Amino acid sequence: MSTSRQFTAEPAAGPDVAAAPEHAIAVKRGFWSSLNPRITEWRGLRVWVIGASSGIGEATATALHARGAQVLVSARNAVSLNAFVKRHSGNASAGVGAQAWPLDVTDAAAVKATAAAILTQGPLDLVLYCDGHYREMRATDIDMADLKQHLAINYTGVLHVIDAVLPTMTARGAGHLSVISSVAGFRGLPKSLAYGPTKAALTNLAENLYLDLEPLGLGVSVVHPGFVQTPLTAQNNFTMPALITPEQAAESMIAGWAKGDFDIHYPKRFTRVMKLLRLLPYRAYFPAVRRATGL
Ligand SMILES: NC(=O)c1ccc[n+]([C@@H]2O[C@H](COP(=O)([O-])OP(=O)(O)OC[C@H]3O[C@@H](n4cnc5c(N)ncnc54)[C@H](OP(=O)(O)O)[C@@H]3O)[C@@H](O)[C@H]2O)c1
Numbered sequence: 001m002s003t004s005r006q007f008t009a010e011p012a013a014g015p016d017v018a019a020a021p022e023h024a025i026a027v028k029r030g031f032w033s034s035l036n037p038r039i040t041e042w043r044g045l046r047v048w049v050i051g052a053s054s055g056i057g058e059a060t061a062t063a064l065h066a067r068g069a070q071v072l073v074s075a076r077n078a079v080s081l082n083a084f085v086k087r088h089s090g091n092a093s094a095g096v097g098a099q100a101w102p103l104d105v106t107d108a109a110a111v112k113a114t115a116a117a118i119l120t121q122g123p124l125d126l127v128l129y130c131d132g133h134y135r136e137m138r139a140t141d142i143d144m145a146d147l148k149q150h151l152a153i154n155y156t157g158v159l160h161v162i163d164a165v166l167p168t169m170t171a172r173g174a175g176h177l178s179v180i181s182s183v184a185g186f187r188g189l190p191k192s193l194a195y196g197p198t199k200a201a202l203t204n205l206a207e208n209l210y211l212d213l214e215p216l217g218l219g220v221s222v223v224h225p226g227f228v229q230t231p232l233t234a235q236n237n238f239t240m241p242a243l244i245t246p247e248q249a250a251e252s253m254i255a256g257w258a259k260g261d262f263d264i265h266y267p268k269r270f271t272r273v274m275k276l277l278r279l280l281p282y283r284a285y286f287p288a289v290r291r292a293t294g295l
Pocket residue numbers: 050051052053054055056057074075076077078103104105106129130131132133134153180181182183224225226227228229230231232233
């Protein structure tokens with residue numbers, strides 16, 4: 001199948017993602033084309049990494065800074081964010097740097113005010129949502145406050161961010177929005193009562209955002225990690241298959257943005273199995289999950 005629909009991307013000059021409407025050109029996209037404008041050159045780009053005080057977000061902020069991007073880091077832990085900025089201030093040069101913007105994403109007004117202050121300084125080329133909250137939960141032991149906490153951080157927080165940044169990004173007709181979901185959102189899993197549904201919602205949200213924003217010249221991607229060694233997974237008391245480091249996760253995401261992928265998943269040896277499981281009929285899926293987890 002091929003499509004002849006038109007989309008705007010690729011600036012006349014400068015990095016792919018920095019396209020402004022007046023520079024945009026119509027590009028024909030075929031079935032095998034990249035789904036997003038590719039981001040291959042990070043020098044001079046401005047990226048906002050939300051959830052950058054630890055884990056995948058911190059590693060990605062570090063990797064993007066090393067490639068020459070100006071990195072704005074957010075999370076609640078201001079001490080960690082300031083340490084990040086301090087670590088990277090030695091590399092500061094024209095157009096490159098790091099800034100800390102402490103933030104609680106559950107506070108819609110704070111997200112809006114922070115985004116407005118950041119956007120006053122200049123446009124954003126990438127907004128990466130890495131915030132996450134995860135605690136095991138089963139239907140036999142429901143903790144309503146923690147259920148709501150999962151929803152607030154993993155899903156509603158993203159809504160706060162897109163509400164704050166999208167008007168400026170769509171007016172500019174450029175920029176990329178990336179959200180970290182999880183393979184745990186593909187299908188129901190044991191102990192994932194609180195976490196899994198928020199990630200399923202996030203993946204669905206990203207698909208909707210892509211359909212609406214791609215014709216306007218924006219990039220949208222959703223990230224589906226397998227197991228990554230971070231504070232979030234430190235509580236797991238089982239052997240995590242195909243476990244990778246946050247640095248490896250960051251490199252996979254940068255490779256995915258360079259290819260213009262919509263669905264960035266890693267490590268492939270694990271995520272491909274999870275994708276296959278997604279295709280099974282329930283009468284085969286449920287027993288397979290019970291066998292694999294013993295739960
Ligand atoms: N690690 C894995 O195996 C794995 C697998 C699949 C998906 N993921 C997803 O990957 C993303 C990153 O997770 P990670 O593993 O790197 O865990 P992590 O190290 O615990 O990072 C989570 C980040 O979210 C921030 N955060 C939490 N609540 C917040 C709030 N209310 N406001 C602002 N920031 C908040 C944390 O910072 P503060 O506490 O300082 O606020 C931290 O920077 C998450 O979306 C997670 O669900 C992880």
